[in-house]
Amino acid sequence: MFLLDFESGVVQWVLSALAIVLSIICAGHALLWKRDPRAAVGWIAVCLLLPGLGALLYWLFGVNRIRAQAQYLRRRWPLPDNSDLDDPSFTAEWPSEHLGFTRLSRKVTRRRFVEGNHIELLVNGEEAFPAMLDEIRNAQVSIGLCTYIFDSDRVGLQFVDALADAVERGVEVKVLVDGLGELYSRPRISRFLKERGIPTARFMPWNHWQWFLNLNLRNHRKIMVVDGRLAFTGGMNIGVRHLAEAVDNPKKALDLHFKVSGPVVADIEWAFLEDWSFATGANHLRTEPLDLPGTGDLLARVIIDGPNEDFEKLRWMYMGATNAARQSVRVMTPYFVPDRELMASLNAAAMRGVNVEIILPEEGNIPFVSWATDAMLWQVLERGVKVCRQPAPFTHSKLFIVDDSYAIVGSGNFDDRSLRLNFEFNLEIYDKDFVSVLVRHFDEAKARSASITLAEMDARPWAVKFRDGFARLFAPYL
Numbered sequence: 001m002f003l004l005d006f007e008s009g010v011v012q013w014v015l016s017a018l019a020i021v022l023s024i025i026c027a028g029h030a031l032l033w034k035r036d037p038r039a040a041v042g043w044i045a046v047c048l049l050l051p052g053l054g055a056l057l058y059w060l061f062g063v064n065r066i067r068a069q070a071q072y073l074r075r076r077w078p079l080p081d082n083s084d085l086d087d088p089s090f091t092a093e094w095p096s097e098h099l100g101f102t103r104l105s106r107k108v109t110r111r112r113f114v115e116g117n118h119i120e121l122l123v124n125g126e127e128a129f130p131a132m133l134d135e136i137r138n139a140q141v142s143i144g145l146c147t148y149i150f151d152s153d154r155v156g157l158q159f160v161d162a163l164a165d166a167v168e169r170g171v172e173v174k175v176l177v178d179g180l181g182e183l184y185s186r187p188r189i190s191r192f193l194k195e196r197g198i199p200t201a202r203f204m205p206w207n208h209w210q211w212f213l214n215l216n217l218r219n220h221r222k223i224m225v226v227d228g229r230l231a232f233t234g235g236m237n238i239g240v241r242h243l244a245e246a247v248d249n250p251k252k253a254l255d256l257h258f259k260v261s262g263p264v265v266a267d268i269e270w271a272f273l274e275d276w277s278f279a280t281g282a283n284h285l286r287t288e289p290l291d292l293p294g295t296g297d298l299l300a301r302v303i304i305d306g307p308n309e310d311f312e313k314l315r316w317m318y319m320g321a322t323n324a325a326r327q328s329v330r331v332m333t334p335y336f337v338p339d340r341e342l343m344a345s346l347n348a349a350a351m352r353g354v355n356v357e358i359i360l361p362e363e364g365n366i367p368f369v370s371w372a373t374d375a376m377l378w379q380v381l382e383r384g385v386k387v388c389r390q391p392a393p394f395t396h397s398k399l400f401i402v403d404d405s406y407a408i409v410g411s412g413n414f415d416d417r418s419l420r421l422n423f424e425f426n427l428e429i430y431d432k433d434f435v436s437v438l439v440r441h442f443d444e445a446k447a448r449s450a451s452i453t454l455a456e457m458d459a460r461p462w463a464v465k466f467r468d469g470f471a472r473l474f475a476p477y478l
Helices: 002-033 037-049 053-062 065-076 088-093 096-109 124-138 154-168 189-195 264-280 313-324 340-351 367-381 416-421 432-447 454-458 462-472
Strands: 114-123 142-147 172-178 200-203 223-226 230-234 256-261 298-305 328-332 355-361 386-390 399-402 406-410 424-430 450-452
Touching (some): 002 037, 037 053, 096 298, 096 313, 114 124, 114 264, 114 432, 124 154, 124 223, 124 230, 124 256, 142 154, 154 172, 154 189, 172 189, 172 264, 189 200, 200 264, 223 264, 230 406, 256 264, 264 298, 264 424, 313 340, 313 399, 313 406, 313 416, 328 340, 340 355, 340 367, 355 432, 367 386, 367 454, 399 432, 406 432, 424 432
Parallel strands (some): 142 172, 172 200, 328 355, 355 386
Antiparallel strands (some): 114 256, 114 298, 223 230, 230 256, 298 424, 386 450, 399 406, 406 424
């Protein structure tokens, strides 16, 4: 009996010592690799206060396996980097006061602005879907389609029919859907795609055994590239929800999409093929870059952002452009839950005399996010930022415009999820004529909107303030 007790005590001592050692190792890993001090402190506390269990939780949820996997793929398939190349044609056209920002943006994106592009604004599904379907039906060589939500409604099935016809014509078709995003619609669109023989991949499938490890890491990009010569991108998913003129559409959402042609399409295609390679595990990237002819005068550059990158590219771009602004900053976003640094850049711009305007939807489609937004608005209102709410239907559009000459468009929102967790795709645009079209759209929306005042936010009942404040605690994951 004594021997059994002794052996049992030794085993418990060894297990306890092992748990403590593992927790110390995980705490050290968090100290070295967590860039956000708040996250580092939180995980160190979990590891040390819960020996063994804390280490297990950190290993399951605290380690960014996506970055590790993407960096492995990058070593095998290097990303083209032209950030150190001179760009005299661009710097000659950009206002001198913005040259510092152009150097920052080139280092952040690791790409130059590309000349000779043409971009067309498409408003809502009534304009975007017919244009996209026409290009699918006219495709001769290849189609690459990536989207977050691909509904299996009548609009989604129209796309399935067009893609299936393209496959029958011998067109090389690739469709990438997000593993969580496809669950917005039943039955799943991947079922229809596969039944019609359309090559399909899912980004981090929900039914994969590791789904709980990567639940927060979603592919939110919207990209379609046809024949390597023309692309569509923006904030629009595929589904009836984006048909704004449909009377029988209670969940309609206004949104913007963009039809792009010119040399920048080669970079857009690279972004899609990188995602496809990531999802399938095989290298589908082009060995030789496309040399596409110019189709216009517009300067554009891609911003490929995600948790696999070295730092939050889109966040740096928003902050850099806001700090460079001299006259105006216009933000239209469905979700406004920025971190302290991004909010500080907006406030600083407003306090030095820049006209900073933000348009939000009057009623959001995710109440918890709207509550968190309301808990934060006073921080920008008290510094002179102008905020208004656009009436129903829900507006899913994303615009970021500086000084009427520079814009960022795409899938990214003004919240921590887009800037830190999601895989996003955006375009930088420098062209006063095209940006004037975006400014006009923004100003028309503002004319329909109602201003929000600091007094109005302060007058909320205490119960509402507590609710909103509680929602704000989860801001990094909203």
